[in-house]
Amino acid sequence: MTPRTSTTGSSRRTAALGVVAVTFTVGVAGVGCASASADRPAAGVTAGDAAPPAPGDDAVPTTDAPPVADGLAGADEYxxxxSDAFWGAGYYMEDAFVLAELWDVPLLEAKGRAGQLLLDEQPVPVAPGSSLDLTDPETIEMLGMEKYWDGGYTHEDGASLAALWDMDVYEAKATAGRMLYDGQPLPIPPSGTPES
Structure with missing residues (x-):
């Protein structure tokens, strides 16, 4: 598989961006709720009963979160x-799940840590793609579609193959992807530029 330097055209990157967007939205909502509740007195205490902050106590409160070990990236440092280093090295979401479990950290933090290790040219304990189930037909179809798009084939090529093979365009692209994954040539050359 060719390493990617862009997040364009990949279903796993689209899914990852969705996870990032949802995580960001939930995080922003949580900050808003925390901010609103910080201005309210505790239950059973009226606003007049609440103790004012100590003079000169302008410091931001610290959290009890443990420091990130060995300077590795935390979730807030993804x-x-x-991200480009992680995905560009050929990793999949399945690999990220395995890393998160191995390091006992949230998924986003696992991807950030792995990305930083790659940027620092350090080994990552899980090889790219090693977590994929190659007995799963959906995984094989996904890998085949990557071969199709990475090979420079386009939607128009899929339509040409569909006409040649007398099937619908999606089925033609899936069939072509499986053939490419298996190392078989297609009856037409790609009309786009293959990724190098």
Whole structure:
């Protein structure tokens, strides 16, 4: 599989972006709720009973969260650079789940840590794609579709193959992807530029 430098055209990247968007939305909502509740006195205490802050106590409260070990990226440090390094190395969401379980951290933090390790040219304890179930037909279809798009084949090529094979376009692209995954040539060359 060719490493990607872009997040365009990949279903796993689209899914990952969805996870990031949902995580961001939930995080923002949580901050808003925490901010609103911080201004309210505790239950059973009236606003007049609440103790004012101590003079000069302008410091931001600290959390009890443990420091990130060995300077590895936390969830809040899942940057675009780390994301590009992770996905560009050929990792899949399945690999991210295995890393999260191995390190006992949230999924986003696992991807950030792995991305930073890659940027630092350090080994990641899970190889790209090693967590995929190659006995699962859906996984094989996904890998075949990657081969199809990475090979420079387009939607128009799929329509040409569908006419040639007398099937619908989606089925033609899936069939072509499986053939490419198995190392078989297609009857037409790609009309796009293959990824290098």
């Amino acid at each position: 940057t675009q650079e780390r």
